[in-house]
Amino acid sequence: MLKWLSRLFLFGLFLVFCGVAAIFVVYQQLRPELPDVSTLRDVRLETPMRVFSQDGELISQYGEQRRNPIAIEQMPPQLIAAFLATEDARFYEHPGIDPIGITRAAVIWLTTGEKRQGASTITQQVARNFFLSREKTVIRKIKEIFLALHIESLLTKDEILELYLNKIPLGHRSHGVAAAAQVYYGKTLDQLTLAEMAMIAGLPQAPSVLNPIRSPQRAGERRALVLGRMLETGKISQAEYDQAMAEPVAARYHGAEITLNAPYLAEMAHQFALTLFGDEAYTRGLNIYTTVYADEQQAATQALVDGLLAYDLRHGYRGPVEQLWQGTPWGAERIRQHLDEQPGYWPLEPAVVTAVAERSATMVVKGKGERSLDWDGIKWARRYIADNRQGNAPRQAKDILASGDQIWVRPLGEGWMLAQLPDINGALVALEPHSGAVTALVGGFNFTLNKFNRAEQAERQMGSNIKPFIYSAALDNGFTLASMVNDAPINHWDAGSGNAWRPRNSPNVYDGPIRVREALARSKNVVSIRLLRDTGIPVAMQRLNDFGFNTARIPATESLALGSPSATPLEMATGYAAFANGGSKVTPFVVERIEDAHGQVLYQSKPVVTPIISPENAFLVTDALSSAIWGGSSSGRRWNGTGWRAGRALERKDIAGKTGTTNDSRDAWFSGFTPDRVATAWVGFDDFGRPLGRTAHNPNLGSEQVAGGEFGASTALPIWIDYMKVALKDFPERQRPVPEKLVTVNIDTGSGLRTDGRGLTEYFVEGSEPRRYGRAGGSQQFGGTSITDELF
Structure with missing residues (x-):
């Protein structure tokens, strides 16, 4: 034996x-x-590219995989326990492989011939996820075992578990537990309930079919299994188990947790990163910090949206989106289902009218349920007839609305206001004038509706926004702010075409001899043409080129003095920045720096600043543009500048700016600045041939309404003002320093000649001041803070 x-x-x-x-x-x-598992020590998990504001607000995220790597110390213990109970209960005891599981897989293969995987350990799953395919072959399984043993000899258990929980695919493009928490619940890990942790822990087996969005019932069954194992292993109490089991299976898809709405700017930053890093930008975990701050960007978005909706409101109501019924009304559930399928475009929400009273209506708003639409939110809605014609003001709600109307509404105080998607569009862009850093940028009403970035891509006729550049050239070529130019009609016969060119002022009023300062402040068209003639078109073209405008696409004709050339709002703001900063051209930029996933700076912006005009020239143009805000007096008469609304609204004397309106009011502009911010607002239709039109007074609205023609001062300037109210709140009013080569002389406002201590004080480049004397006819000083506010 x-x-x-x-x-x-x-x-x-x-x-x-x-x-x-x-x-x-x-x-x-x-x-x-076999791959080299030592690379796991320096593994770089593929993470998406994120775009932030300067103050850390998330603007956008790019990349196929959603992943947010997180240290194991930051993961909730119950979440870890849920994964271990389900995936590998003996993880901290075994050497990387489970002999029982391997034996079971081998027996199944020998007895059935099926190449079915056994119960892999977490370490084996790490080996597979990082180094191997998911094919079910014996050779792959053997490789997995060898790799697992090697990984266990190289890394600690916590390091292996951290890699696993950050790498594992969990459905809906989420990789890792932190990404899954955001995708399914819109939460960070520390905000998850026990039931939600168990739901996520149940996903690794089959994330595409067990996730709670696609299969709530199967996900609930899997969650129950996870909770049961946690109870069996003593990781949770019976009370915790019962509470988690009672929690409903509720999950929905959450996109990236965007905290700042700036999609046009984000796309510019996105393209910049692709230029630098190529397709690797999507996987390297780049953090792009843009040049904007959240409060300014939010103000710019709100200002543009409000301005476009205000234009749309005064031009009339174009009717409902759709008439859903005319006979039998739909039931509440059918209305809800229909609204759930409709998109929303902030701040507009879809709604369905269910009943109409004399001066109110009842409606169902998407996601808000039944709401009342009161008369204050309806009374504006005259019928739209054409861009320059509106119907009669409504007297009761049924003049506008009917049961079954699908409409757009927007919040109005604590209530709602009837609205519509505007046909009009626009852009707003702002810069820090000394560096060129973009501080706010909005390229249109809504990025989802139309991704065309009008701030950067829309080349529109400049209108009177071009005049400061023409005047800048004139001031360097024999003219001063006191020079007299004849504001009289021009009738120029063109023998080649057989036509007469008769440019007109807007309004069609002429004042005879007028000082250059007043002509710019009041935007006199014929004076600009005469200045261009005397200065010379080649000189003016060179000046436009110096300011950054593409003169290759500008016809060298006298019409350029009236703004016939085209430019983008970003180019316009860049040009005006040279006046704001004392004479230097800046190169605008939207990316301040780019960091990798570990905080290492890969790119740092370096502002490009080039002197193009003298400080004296910049100061003189700026001071004349201050008169466009604050007005002035000449020969005993007072006048307003075209931008007077800005002075009244902002009540600070360091503002300068210029309105701009093109022929037939197809484009409306305002560009203005202080020493700390320069901004351009533009409004127009994407259809170049469609004018902005005009509106009649609406008797249902108050005295503050805008009526008449649509111009830069009435259409674009209010947008600029609303942005600047926020942008300038932390910048105290500053008096501009006077360059050393400037002198002041008292002049007669009627002739521009020197007076003997009386009259109006004007700035001159030393040596250009008038030598002859005239009579004293004025009493108001010009120049920055010296203008009184007696006009207002």
């Missing part, structure tokens, strides 16, 4: 030896094919 036992023992040792030898042989055969 002992002899047979001895033989059996030796035979067992032989089999063990053969097994070890076989494993060694297989290992030697596979060793050249």
Whole structure:
């Protein structure tokens, strides 16, 4: 008996030896094919590219995979326990492989011929996820075992678990537990309930079919299994189990947790990163910090949206989106389902009218349920007839609305206001004038509706916004702010075409001899043409080129003095920045820096600043543009500048700016600045041939309404003002320093000649001041803070 036992023992040792030898042989055969697991020490998990504001608000996220790597110390213990209970209960005890699981997989393969995977450990899953495919073959399984053993010898258990929980795919493009928490629940890990943790822990087996968005029932069953195992292993109490089981299966898809709405700017930053890093930008975990601050960007978005909706409101109501019924009304559930399928475009929400009273209506608003639409939110809605014609003001709600109307509404105080998607569009862009950093940028009413970035891409006729550049050239070529130019009609016969060119002022009023300062402040068209003639078109073209405008696409004709050339709002703001900063051209930029996932700076912006005009020239143009805000007096009469609304609204004397309106009011502009901010607002239709039109007074609205023609001062300037109210709140009013080469002389406002201590004080480049004397006819000083506010 002992002899047979001895033989059996030796035979067992032989089999063990053969097994070890076989494993060694297989290992030697596979060793050249095994990857180097030491790379796990420096593994770079693929993370998306994120775009932030300067103050850390998330603007956008780009990349196929949603992942937010997080240290294991920051993961809730119950979340870790849920994964271990379900995926690998003996994780902290075994050496990286589970002999029982391997044996079970081998028996199934030998008895059934099925290449079905056994219960892999977490370490094996790490090996597979990082180095191997998911094919179910014996060779792949053997490789997985060798890699798992090697990983266990190289990394600690916590390091392995951290890699696993950050790498594992969990459905809906989420990779890792932090991404899954955001995708399914819109939460960070520390905000998850036990039931939500169990739901996420149940996903690794089959994330595409077990996730709670696609299959709530199967996800609930899987969650129950996870909670049951946690209870069995003592990780949770019976009370915790019961509470988690009672929680409903509720999840919905959450996109990236955007905290600042700036999609046009984000796309510019996105394209910049692609230029620098190519497709790697999507996987390197780049954090792009833009040049905007959240409060200014929010103000710019709100200002443009409000301005476009205000234009749309005064031009009339174009009717409902759709008439859903005319006979039998829909039931509440059908209305809700219909609204759930409709998009919303902030601040507009879709709604359905269910009943109409004399001066109110009842409606269902998407996601808000039944609401009342009161007369204050309806009374504006005259019927739209054409861009320059509106119907009669409504007297009761049924003049406008009917049951079954699908409409747009927007919040109005604590109530709602009837609205519509505007046909009009626009842009607003602002810069820090000394560096060129973009501080706010909005490229249209809504990025989802139309991704065309009008701030950067829309080349529109400049209108009177071009005049400061023409005047800048004139001031360097024999003219002063006191020079007299004849504001009289021009009738120029063109023998080649056989036509007369008769440019007109707007309004069509002429004042005869007028000072250059007043002509710019009041935007006199014929004076600009005369200045261009005397200065010379080549000189003016060179000046436009110096300011950054593409003169290759500008016709070298006298019409350029009236703004016939085209420019984008970003180019316009860049040009005006040179006046604001004392004479230097800046190169605008939207990316301040780019960091990798570890905070290492990969790119840092370096502002490009180039002197183009003298400080004296910049100051003189700026001071004349201050008169466009604050007005002035000449020969005993007072006048307003075209931008007077800005002075009244902002009540600070360091503002300068210029309105702009093109022929037939197809484009409306306002560009203005202080020493700290320069901004351009533009409004127009994407259809170049469609004018902005005009509106009649609406008797249902108050005295503050805008009526008449649409111009830069009435259409674009209010947008600029609303942005500047926020942008300038932290910048105290500043008096501009007067350059050393400027002198002041008292002049007669009627002739521009010197007076003997009376009259109006004007700035001159030293040596250009008038030598002749005239009579004293004025009493108001010009120049920055010296203008009184007696006009207002």
